[in-house]
Amino acid sequence: xxxxxxxxxxxxxxxxxxxxxxxxxxxxxxxxxxxxxxxxxxxxxxxxxxxxxxxxxxxxxxxxxxxxxxxxxxxxxxxxxxxxxxxxxxxxxxxxxxxxxxxxxxxxxxxxxxxxxxxxxxxxxxxxxxxxxxxxxxxxxxxxxxxxxxxxxxxxxxxxxxxxxxxxxxxxxxxxx
Numbered sequence: 001x002x003x004x005x006x007x008x009x010x011x012x013x014x015x016x017x018x019x020x021x022x023x024x025x026x027x028x029x030x031x032x033x034x035x036x037x038x039x040x041x042x043x044x045x046x047x048x049x050x051x052x053x054x055x056x057x058x059x060x061x062x063x064x065x066x067x068x069x070x071x072x073x074x075x076x077x078x079x080x081x082x083x084x085x086x087x088x089x090x091x092x093x094x095x096x097x098x099x100x101x102x103x104x105x106x107x108x109x110x111x112x113x114x115x116x117x118x119x120x121x122x123x124x125x126x127x128x129x130x131x132x133x134x135x136x137x138x139x140x141x142x143x144x145x146x147x148x149x150x151x152x153x154x155x156x157x158x159x160x161x162x163x164x165x166x167x168x169x170x171x172x173x174x175x176x177x
Contacts, residue, residue, distance in 0.1 A: 038061070038062070039061060039062070042102060042134070042135050043061065043086060043087075043102060045135050046086075046087065046100070046102060046132070046135055046136060047059060047061055047087065049135075049136065049137075049138055049141055050087060050089065050100065050141065052138070053138060053141050053142055053145060054089060054145060056091075056092055057089050057090060057091055057092070057097065058089075058090040058091075058094065059087055059088070059089055059090075060087065060088045060090065061086065061087055062084050062085075062086070063084065063085045063087075063088045064083070064084055064085075065080040065081070065083040065084065065085065065118075065121070065122075066080070066081060068085060068088070068096070068099070068122065068125070068127065069121065069122075069125050079121070080118075080121055083118055083121075085099045085100075085101065085118075085122070086099075086100055086101050086102045087099070087100040087101075087102075088100075089145070096127060097128070097145075098127070098128040098129070098130050098144075098145070099122055099127050099128065099129050099130070100130050100131075100132070101115065101118070101119065101129060101130070101131040101132070102131075102132055102134075102135075103115060103131060103132065103133045103134070104134075105133065105134050115131065119131065130144050
């Protein structure tokens with residue numbers, strides 16, 4: 001009986017020492033917060049070129065997929081929740097013309113697969129995705145975007161297209177709502 005009491009006291013003492021030691025350990029202090037660049041040099045040059053070429057458009061940088069996509073089910077939303085589009089080009093009515101994506105000059109195989117997955121998600125939602133490897137030159141940007149504006153000018157008013165999209169969206173939301 002005495003042995004049981006002595007062993008219990010020793011185990012209780014060890015348990016108290018372990019708890020006390022864990023509580024007195026100093027947690028590492030938070031590191032100092034510093035500013036960081038919003039865009040890297042590749043993205044900065046691309047943004048400047050997009051703004052120069054697309055004067056009547058709005059160019060947004062680092063847009064969350066949550067702002068671009070919506071879904072009925074939460075498990076589907078989890079597939080794109082932490083993804084970000086490099087640039088989103090909007091027309092004068094703030095309708096998306098295209099999504100511009102930039103690749104690193106030497107991407108890894110995993111990164112290539114992830115980029116393809118992101119492009120597929122955006123394309124399934126009806127967005128036009130233009131992907132550039134490295135910094136696109138002005139001539140390439142003009143080729144990729146001026147065809148859009150020429151086709152828009154051939155239509156009497158681009159807002160007609162936006163209105164049609166809105167009607168399609170309203171009718172589909174009624175069907176699912």
